[in-house]
Amino acid sequence: MNNSFNVSEEVEEQDNNVEFNESGEVEEPKKGMYFILKQEIYAYYAKYTKQLGFAIAYRTQKVTRDGEVKYIGIEYCKERVKATLQKDGRYKLTIAALEHTHDLIPTDSRHFPMNKRILTPVKRRLEVNDAAGIGVARNFHSIVVEAGGYKALMFDEQDARNYIQNARRLRLGVGDAESITFYFHKMREENSNFYSTIDLDEDGCMRNLFWAHARSRAGYKAFGDVVSFDTTYLTNKYDMLFALFVGVNHHGQSILFGCGLLSNENTKIFVWLFKEWLSCMSDTSPKAIITDQCRTMQNAIEIVFP
Template identity: 70%
Template sequence: MDIDSNHPTLSGGEEVEEAENNPSLNESDEIEEPKKGMWFTSKQEVHEFYAKYAKNLGFAIAYRTQNVRSDGKVKYFGIECTRAQKRTKRSEVNPLKPSLSSKIDCKARIRAILQPDGRYKLTTVVLDHTHDLIPSDSRHFPMNKRIRTPVKRRLEINDEAGIGVSRNFHSIVVEAGGYEALTFDERDVRNHIENARRLRLGVGDAESVAFYFHRMQQENSNFYSAIDFDVDGRIRNLFWADARSRAAYKAFGDVVSFDATYLTNKYDMPFAPFVGVNHHGQSILFGCGLLSNENTDTFVWLFKEWLNCMSATPPNAIITDQCRAMQNAIQIVFPEARHRWCLWHVMKKIPEKLRGYSQYEAIKFALQSAVYDSFRKDEFDEE
């Protein structure tokens, strides 16, 4: 990052100058204030610089808008304080679920535009906030929270030894010298331990899974399986599809439904089947997954394994629930597929969103009529 527009992209011999001009690379605690005209080598570098500045002052940030060119390069983007935008009235969201919104139309933000040389230049910088800034609160922002690997391992060992979550967390607090020295809280510890427990299969279970997959492969060479391990060698995610599923996909794989809302009883791992419909209107299975969590990286791994299993032939359309992580993974692995939301998941939200209105029954009937009784697009649009 630099301010001189004639400054070239930095490389090997200019490492010292880059460290001086780029606050994110400085080892000192001095944080530079964003200014119009600053130059950065990448979108990530802009975010890292602004995130460090925000953490130092005591506010959180989030991407606001961005424009992507046809070649996939981001033309411009904005990053703003998370308390930007106007507060939504409770009645406009759900009158049955009153909640306080943290949005207070804060104007603090930056905007960067791609330049001909491939770098990004800050063209908009607004520093003033419409709320108090408390630097000590920064550690509570999700963007600043993280548990380092050695600490994760210690938490898991203590949990296996039967130490409760609260005592487990308190021991880390005492060793660190107080809550303020940590970049996570007890809830983060509880979430990590719950996730680690899902990965901790019972005695012999991991071997049984591997043996089963091996045996099925021996019986039929078209049986496909994949196991994803974590850094400690524990099973994290599974995928498998038999010969019938692979053959069915070749014939009926135009549209695929993917759902991860099922749970197994013992390990509470989401069961995620790929499902299609045959020429008799019957549901058919295209493959199955067992997942340790439901984040973007997990879905990317699963979709790539499934795509590899199906001879790298993506579906024309895929139907899922309204999961942001799924949506992100689909854009990465199936960029050409039409992504649509599952009708059942959409319609089940009618009571949740609309029951508080006096004309709820009439609204519900009208919506159901439009959705289920329309056979043509113009009919649906009219309803």
């Protein structure tokens, strides 16, 4: 079936707002539609293009000297829409030219880069399987089976492979590596008992970090009989694994014995972290370590604290 269609730009303008049909799909763009924010235009058109089987290829906008966006244009081949800022502060679709030169297959829209997405629970599954030594092909196939088929996923095996490769490094933003290095250097200048170490991969990229303040090292000497070790994923844009060594002082208060940022949860990385922490604490092992039931963590403890 050919899904090509045309809508003339001479269609009478109407004071429309975006509507959804019973299946949750957005309606076809029409001249006269209103949007409050420019982000709403992008989100609406991206959803519309996705359900038809293509993706946004080009975006333009005109901004005044005071930073006000006067109009927005979004294009895909010959298809384009344009929204213009009105006096009431809303954006109005003034052009809705919907024309295609090829057949559209809605189910194929998941292959466009802008539509690809790996949800956080799936990311964790990929990482856990990778840490367990499961190859990428088997790892991805297990997720495909659980999801009910390839069409149920918004990513492919190469996306999974790329994610796993990146997951083995710290998810740092531009300039963050330099900022961390500068911070560690600054802290050591202020107090020589500040401890920090950086684990690099074969490409020289940061893979894991560990640091402990002088107060943490002093606290461990007094209250380091029992240590609680836990990991949690930071709920920020980096979504990194944060590791904590915690103890309890004579007032029953929690005290920090050290922190780590980890790229993965495999035995090798936990061994690296525990060895660095042990070195930081003058090779004095605790009498007991309290952890969760993570098997890779338990394996590392047996290796470093026999």
